[in-house]
Amino acid sequence: MINLKESFKESNFRDVGAHIWEHASAVERKIMAVSFIGLAALLPFMGFGLLDTPVSDYGAVLVYPVGMFILMALGLNIVVGKSGLLDLGYVAFFAIGAYTMAILGTRTSLNTWEIMPIGIALAMLAGLILGLPALRLRGDYLAIVTLGFGEIVRISALNTREIGGPNGIANIPVPPSIGPLEFSLNDQKGFFWVVLVMILLTIWMIRRLSVRRAGRAWEAIRQDEDVAELMGVNTLRYKLWSFSLGAAVGGAAGVLYGSKTLFIAPEMFTLNVSILILACVVFGGMGNIWGVMVGAAILAYLPERIRFISDARLLVFGLALVITMNFRPDGILPRKKREKVIVKKEKNNG
Amino acid sequence: MFDTLIDQFWSLTLSGIALGFIYVLVSLGYTMVYGVLRMINFANSEIFMFGTFATIVISRDFLGNVDSPNSLPLPKLILTITLCLVGSMIVSGLVAIFVELVAYRRLRARGTNRLATLISAIGISIVLSEFMRIITHSRPTLNPRVLEKKSLFEIAGANFRIDTVLTIVFAAVLFVVLDRFVKFSRLGRAIRAVSMNEDASKLMGIDLNKVISATFLIGGLMSGAASFFYVLTYENTKFNVGFTLGLAAFTAAVIGGIGNIRGAFFGGLSLGLVEVYASAILGTEWKSVTVFVILVLVLVLKPSGIFGEAVQQTRA
Numbered sequence: 001m002i003n004l005k006e007s008f009k010e011s012n013f014r015d016v017g018a019h020i021w022e023h024a025s026a027v028e029r030k031i032m033a034v035s036f037i038g039l040a041a042l043l044p045f046m047g048f049g050l051l052d053t054p055v056s057d058y059g060a061v062l063v064y065p066v067g068m069f070i071l072m073a074l075g076l077n078i079v080v081g082k083s084g085l086l087d088l089g090y091v092a093f094f095a096i097g098a099y100t101m102a103i104l105g106t107r108t109s110l111n112t113w114e115i116m117p118i119g120i121a122l123a124m125l126a127g128l129i130l131g132l133p134a135l136r137l138r139g140d141y142l143a144i145v146t147l148g149f150g151e152i153v154r155i156s157a158l159n160t161r162e163i164g165g166p167n168g169i170a171n172i173p174v175p176p177s178i179g180p181l182e183f184s185l186n187d188q189k190g191f192f193w194v195v196l197v198m199i200l201l202t203i204w205m206i207r208r209l210s211v212r213r214a215g216r217a218w219e220a221i222r223q224d225e226d227v228a229e230l231m232g233v234n235t236l237r238y239k240l241w242s243f244s245l246g247a248a249v250g251g252a253a254g255v256l257y258g259s260k261t262l263f264i265a266p267e268m269f270t271l272n273v274s275i276l277i278l279a280c281v282v283f284g285g286m287g288n289i290w291g292v293m294v295g296a297a298i299l300a301y302l303p304e305r306i307r308f309i310s311d312a313r314l315l316v317f318g319l320a321l322v323i324t325m326n327f328r329p330d331g332i333l334p335r336k337k338r339e340k341v342i343v344k345k346e347k348n349n350g
Numbered sequence: 351m352f353d354t355l356i357d358q359f360w361s362l363t364l365s366g367i368a369l370g371f372i373y374v375l376v377s378l379g380y381t382m383v384y385g386v387l388r389m390i391n392f393a394n395s396e397i398f399m400f401g402t403f404a405t406i407v408i409s410r411d412f413l414g415n416v417d418s419p420n421s422l423p424l425p426k427l428i429l430t431i432t433l434c435l436v437g438s439m440i441v442s443g444l445v446a447i448f449v450e451l452v453a454y455r456r457l458r459a460r461g462t463n464r465l466a467t468l469i470s471a472i473g474i475s476i477v478l479s480e481f482m483r484i485i486t487h488s489r490p491t492l493n494p495r496v497l498e499k500k501s502l503f504e505i506a507g508a509n510f511r512i513d514t515v516l517t518i519v520f521a522a523v524l525f526v527v528l529d530r531f532v533k534f535s536r537l538g539r540a541i542r543a544v545s546m547n548e549d550a551s552k553l554m555g556i557d558l559n560k561v562i563s564a565t566f567l568i569g570g571l572m573s574g575a576a577s578f579f580y581v582l583t584y585e586n587t588k589f590n591v592g593f594t595l596g597l598a599a600f601t602a603a604v605i606g607g608i609g610n611i612r613g614a615f616f617g618g619l620s621l622g623l624v625e626v627y628a629s630a631i632l633g634t635e636w637k638s639v640t641v642f643v644i645l646v647l648v649l650v651l652k653p654s655g656i657f658g659e660a661v662q663q664t665r666a
Contacts, residue, residue, distance in 0.1 A: 084465055088472070133650045139464050140390040141649060143472075148597060148642035159635045271593075275476055282469055315480035321473025326456050329466045 014288060014333045040196055044189045056304075063188045064260065065300035067195035068253055073280040073296040074202045074289065075249025080278065081287035081335075082206070082215070083242040084222030086143040088274050089130070089150030093123040093247040095269035097254020099157065102169040102264050112175035112259045116252060123251025126153075127244035135239045138225070150274055157266040168265025172258050183259075191260050198256070202249055203289055209245075218242055222287075272314055279317040283324050285331025294333055355630045360508035362626050368514045368583065370622025371521035375576035376599035377606070377614040378528065379446070379569035385545035385609040386565045389464065392471040393449045395596025396478035397442045397570050401577025402587035403482065404441035405434045406493045421498040430496050434581075435520070439574035446570025447563055449474055455559065483589040490588040493581050517579040524575055528568070529611055541565055545609065594638045598625065601645040607655030616656060 007019040024032065044059050072094065079087045100119035104110050110118075134145045158166055174183045175194070183190040209215045217238040220228035229235050258264055276299070284295020299320065303313040324331060355362065376398055383391035391397075409415045413430055421427055453474040457467045502510045532538035540561045543551040552558055580595070581587060602621040606613025621644070628640040648655065 080465075086465060086468055133646055137649055137653070140392075140468055143392075143468060144390065144597070144600060145646055145649065148645060151597075152639050152642055155635070155639055275472070278469070278472075312480065312484055315477055315484065318473045318476030318480060322453060322470050322477065325462075325466045325470035325473065326452075329457075329462055 014285070014291065014335070017290065037200065041193065044192050059188050059192065061301065061304050063191045063195055064257070065304065066297055067192060067199065068257060069277065069280055069296040069300040070293050071195060071199050071202065071253045072250055072277045073284070073292045074199065074206065075246045075253065076277050077246075077281050077287065077289070077292045078206060078218075078242050078249070079246035080281050081292065082210070082222065083218040083239060085135070085239060085242065086139070087146045087243070087246065088143050088271070088278070089146035089148070089153075090246070090250055090277055091269050091271065091273040092130075092150045092153040093126060093250030094254040094257070094273065095153050095157065095266075096123045096126050097251035097256075098258035098264050098269070099163065099169075099254075100251070101255040101258030102172045103163060105172045105259060106169060111173070112255065115259075116255050119255035120248045120251045123247045123254070124244040127247030128240060131240045131243040135236060135243060147271065147274075150269075150271055154266050154269050157269070164265070166266060168263060168268075170263045172262050172264065174262070175259050185260075185262070188260075191256070194256060198252055199293075205245070206289060214238060214241055275314065275321075276317055279320050283320045283331055285333040285335060287335040288331070288333055291331050291333030291335070295331060352631060355627060358507065358630070360506040362630055363623065364508040364510065364514060366623035366626035367619060368517050368622070369626060370602075370619035371518055371525075372576045372579055372583075372595075372618075373599045373602045373622050374525060374615050374618030375521055375572045375579075376595065377603035377618050378525075378572040378611065380600050380603040381606070381608055381611060381614045382541070382565050382569040382572075384603070386541060386548075386562055387454070387458075389454075389467060390471075390600070391446075391449070391566070391569065392468070393453065393475040393478060394446075394569065394573060394599070395592030396475050396482075397445045397449065397592075398573040398577050398580075398595065398599075399479065399482060399587070399589065399592035400445045401438040401442035401574035402581050402591055403486075403491065404438040404574070405578050405581045406491055406587060408434050408437045409496060410494050415494045415496050417492075417494040419495070419498065422496050427496060431516075435575060435578045438578045438581075439571045442574025442577060443567045443570035445478070446566040446573070449478075450563055450566040454562075458562075479589050479592070486589055488589065490586050493585045493587070495585060497582065513582050517583060521575070521579060524572065525615060528572065531568075532611060537561070537564055541568075594641075597638065597645075598641045601641050601648070604645060605648050605655055607657035610655070610657045613655055613657035 003023060004020070007016050007023070010016045010019050021029065021032075044062060072090070075093075076087065076090050079085050079090075097119040100122050101112065101115050104115045104118065105112070130146065130149050134142055134149070137145060157163060163169060174185070175190075177183060177190075181190050181193070210218075217228070217233045217235075220231065220233055221235055221238060225235055277296075280296035280299050281292050282295075283299055284293065285291025299317065303309045303316065309316050328334075376394065379394040379397060380391055383389070383394070409430055413426075413433065415422065415430060422430060449471075453470045454467060457470055497513060499511050499513050502512055502515060504510065532541060540551070540556050541564065543554065543556060544558065544561050544565075548558065551561075577587075580591075598621060599618070602617040603614050604617070605621060606615065606617025621641070624644065625637060625641060629637050632640065
């Protein structure tokens with residue numbers, strides 16, 4: 001049974017939430033999940049004109065940047081938060097997804113939903129190609145190699161005339177309607193619901209994997225790679241898994257972004273995007289799904305709303321990285337402390 | 351495809367060496383810090399970038415030099431070069447100390463994991479470059495020409511311009527001074543002791559914070575000197591000038607074996623040459639791709655570089 005009084009005795013919001021969830025019955029959990037999803041699905045109707053930003057209306061901001069950032073931050077969280085691998089080239093997978101959409105969408109008769117699996121597959125393949133050499137390296141070297149990879153993808157797109165070079169690709173088709181749901185730029189509710197479904201699928205995937213072999217292997221790798229290897233964890237294999245799953249989410253986000261913006265160019269896929277997404281993950285709390293979502297929502301919305309920040313967006317994000325790491329390395333909603341749970345269980349038993 | 355390379359081989363070689371010396375100086379910033387901290391100084395490219403702006407501000411605003419096709423009169427020229435070189439070194443050195451204080455010190459004192467330090471270093475590097483982007487409105491800044499770039503002499507088609515010669519001579523001297531300093535001075539010995547064994551050097555009474563600050567300072571001074579030669583040669587700068595140059599200098603440090611000062615020398619020169627040759631063959635737009643591919647190849651095939659320790663084994 002839920003006992004709110006007990007739950008709020010926990011020290012931080014993350015633990016309050018965990019406490020409520022742990023003590024809820026199966027039915028209560030279902031009610032909570034459904035009502036939460038319902039609430040999220042109704043978000044486009046809840047702006048009331050108060051949440052509009054100076055540049056665009058609330059519905060559009062909800063899709064990009066807020067929804068997209070949350071989606072990508074969740075994907076990057078698999079790599080950075082779960083397995084402790086610093087990937088500074090995440091934008092590459094986003095770009096690969098977007099370019100797949102742009103090329104196939106303008107030159108073949110495939111629509112967005114048919115291109116989606118192709119884009120995801122290509123992004124995963126790129127993740128494998130990069131990961132096989134790069135994941136043998138550790139820490140800072142991995143960071144620099146991934147950073148270079150992100151730049152390579154951008155520069156290659158810039159220098160390849162067949163895909164538009166610096167001019168990019170225009171007239172990318174919007175997704176075809178699903179039943180009564182139409183996709184247009186004037187009313188972005190359709191896009192928002194698609195992003196929401198993708199976010200939910202990603203959360204579902206992360207939660208499933210976290211409690212299974214892969215999740216345990218990632219946790220072991222994050223805490224101490226040498227020990228994990230000694231314990232018989234095939235570290236390279238699980239790192240590759242984490243890398244290509246992260247890439248898959250990035251690629252999916254890219255495909256959707258491509259068909260939402262109608263026009264893409266290499267200049268949209270600079271290192272800055274990788275840094276923004278990394279800041280979302282770090283600011284919210286590495287490894288914690290809720291933290292990452294809250295962090296991404298805040299960092300995506302505030303610069304849109306406050307013009308002053310919007311010009312200096314990256315400066316603010318850089319500051320967020322430094323300050324979070326120095327004063328609250330676990331982010332605003334830290335991951336649940338495993339040790340704390342074990343201690344509590346022992347107390348209850350003894 | 352290879353025509354340009356064959357036609358202009360010696361002239362390319364010369365500019366490769368000049369570029370290589372700039373890489374040598376910047377890669378010292380990476381290599382020295384890596385030696386003591388076992389961590390990449392992510393903000394080194396921004397430390398370099400601040401140096402380039404310092405040079406321009408000193409020459410243009412402080413000394414009031416304006417663009418002219420001729421060289422300044424000799425006394426003023428010497429004054430300009432000295433002030434700009436020393437000034438950019440000091441500015442870069444100070445920025446380096448600031449970076450260490452803000453991004454590294456607190457985290458090191460608390461003993462947090464390396465991922466946290468890495469992210470905080472990336473954060474400060476973004477802050478520095480964005481700060482410069484905002485105050486320069488993303489526009490490139492031009493340096494007034496103070497030195498007529500006339501040819502001194504020519505050997506086998508290679509044109510020894512005065513700025514090229516200055517760069518090579520000054521950079522070589524600075525490198526030798528640094529090498530001697532690290533080898534023989536008291537502080538240099540302390541730096542080497544810390545890079546060999548942190549705990550033992552602490553027990554020997556070495557003030558770790560001081561040594562690490564000093565290492566950042568020395569790395570910053572070298573990057574600052576490099577930034578002066580960069581501006582002398584290319585006569586302009588931009589907020590993101592450090593990005594590709596930093597990646598290349600880091601690659602140079604890895605080629606030579608990161609943490610190894612003499613390795614940085616050979617790494618810098620060989621990368622400068624390879625980059626210039628590769629640009630002649632593939633075209634300049636693939637320059638940074640070449641550098642990156644070299645970086646990955648070295649890391650995968652010979653991670654210890656030519657002279658260094660195995661980076662693969664260092665802890666993440």
